[in-house]
Amino acid sequence: MSDKTPARAITGWTVGLWSFTAVAGGVIVGGLLHEPEPELTTAPPTTTVSVTPEAEPPTPVRVSPSVTFPTQIPGCSSVEAPSSDESYGAVFGPGEYDNPAYPWFSGRKAVAMSTALRAALPTDVTLEFGPLDRSLLFTPILGEPDSPFGGFTDARADLRRGAGAGTLSVTVEQSEEPVPACTAGWLDERRTAPDGSTVDLHDTWEELDGIRTLSRSVMAYRPDGSRIVVRSTDAPSVSMPTGTVPLTRDELVAIALADGLGVGDPIPPGTIEPPPPCHVRVDDSPAFGESVAARVNAALAGALDGVSTDRPLGDVRPDDFGLGLCQAVRVTTPGQPSTLTVSIAAGQPMPDTEPKDGGSARTSADGTVIEAREEYFTIADQSGRTAEEFVRTVVLTTPDGTRIDVTCRAEQPSAPLPFEQLEKIALAPGSVTP
Known part of the structure; x- marks a missing residue:
């Protein structure tokens, strides 16, 4: 350590304080575009319009403990002075697990x-x-x-x-x-x-x-x-x-220090891929509690007769925006590789019963509207690979505003699950209220 001893409380209480000054601006409007009438002996009054900017929200005040130096730390033979250098940043994006820049990870x-x-x-x-x-x-x-x-x-x-x-x-x-x-x-x-x-x-x-x-x-x-x-x-x-x-x-x-958490720890045999991303198919939906999710999971668990998946269907959760309930699984039935997604929302309007985009729509005896449609897309991944995707969707909307979307996507020549199977899945949870 240096012979020069810094003050013991090197930073004291760290308080973030921000101030701002609001300056009111004015716009002077004067003069006329026509001659004054003879009987007017004085000029028209000048009008001043004062525009006051909206006040900025106050900056939060942060307080953290002071750092004492010199000091001793158990387990350290020496202690260096605190540094004021701090870096903040974030990297955003959907990302892919198999990033070639990090061969240890997948x-x-x-x-x-x-x-x-x-x-x-x-x-x-x-x-x-x-x-x-x-x-x-x-x-x-x-x-x-x-x-x-x-x-x-x-x-x-x-x-x-x-x-x-x-x-x-x-x-x-x-x-x-x-x-x-x-x-x-x-x-x-x-x-x-x-x-x-x-x-x-x-x-x-x-x-x-x-x-x-x-x-x-x-x-x-x-x-x-x-x-x-x-x-x-x-x-x-x-x-x-x-x-x-x-x-x-x-x-x-x-x-x-747990086994399996380190970069060099082996992957156990039988480990599967992460679940596909899943998003609720509406702009807004009330939140659902864990008890509702448990009831939906129990219903979905028995809705896949003859269909095998990489993980059980019956683990619905709110999506990343906290909306509704959602789960996506990979269909592994031989000859039918595809991705199956179940999305559940509440508070939705009843749809138009007129078929759209070549699909079909019907109303059941209890007033539930059941829509079905097929779509074809050309998709590309981050490596530039393209593929033709075949999508089947069934949307069920009940009179109380519950909406259940069941979608199956497959890359051709594989085909998605048939409409009958998708409708069976959509009907399984019944009406859901948050």
């Missing part, structure tokens, strides 16, 4: 990692019901290896444990960089695991406009080049902080 690897992650959770921890992207399913890796952002896969979910609740997020990437030096403000403790992994632990908090969120994180640097960050907070995604992080330090360490 769709099957993502499923294997997700299975290992769920198995590492304490038995009394429950995952909250939610979309696939909040069910601990690892996402595709976006970005290139030399990009400052991206290059990782992550999984997240809301957790419930007893009376407490919070979030869990896990990020995994491959790196050839050495284990970094201990830096004040970034960790509270450094451990060496029996397998040679270096594990950093950190508890902290942040206040946003006076509301404090607690977080606990573990960063594992594993011998195979895995960099795994496991973080838990006391703030579920749709409610206020509970005051208790649902996972302990030792539990987070166990997750970070």
Whole structure:
């Protein structure tokens, strides 16, 4: 360390304060385009129009703990001064699992990692019901290896444990960089695991406009080049902080070191691909509770007579926008490879019973409208490969506004499931009310 000793409270309370000045503008309108009439002895009055800009919303005030330096950290032989350099960024896009820039990762690897992650959770921890992207399913890796952002896969979910609740997020990437030096403000403790992994632990908090969120994180640097960050907070995604992080330090360490989560861990035989993406086929729909989803799942589970799929039909969830319920599976019946999607929404208007686009429509005795149509498309993937796609869809709309879309897509020469089978699936859940 340097002989020059910095102040102990190097940053003090970190408070983000933003100010702004609103300046009112005026527009002067004067003069006329015609001569004044003789009886007018004074010029017409000048009119001033004052335009006041809308006030900008106040910038949130963030407060985080101060960083003390010099300091000692258990497990560290030396501690470096905190750095003020921070980078923020994001990479957006649908992505594909089989990214050639990351040969260690694939769709099957993502499923294997997700299975290992769920198995590492304490038995009394429950995952909250939610979309696939909040069910601990690892996402595709976006970005290139030399990009400052991206290059990782992550999984997240809301957790419930007893009376407490919070979030869990896990990020995994491959790196050839050495284990970094201990830096004040970034960790509270450094451990060496029996397998040679270096594990950093950190508890902290942040206040946003006076509301404090607690977080606990573990960063594992594993011998195979895995960099795994496991973080838990006391703030579920749709409610206020509970005051208790649902996972302990030792539990987070166990997750970070779990077999199957590292980049070099093998994929177990029989591991399948991630589920296809699924979106509810309407612009808006009320949310459905877990009890409604359970009833729908039970009905759908028995609706696939003679049809084999890569995973059971009967795991409907809200889509990524939190709308309705949705599930997509791959049909694996010999000679009929295709993708089957079930989408359920509520609060929908009754459709026009006139057939559209060469389809058909009929009304059943109870007032339910059943539509059917066939469509053909030319599709292209990110590699430029094109294919002809054959799509069959059945849409069922009940008088109370429940809408159930069942779609089967197949690349020719394969054909989608017949209309009779799709209609049987659509009729299985019955009327759904949120």
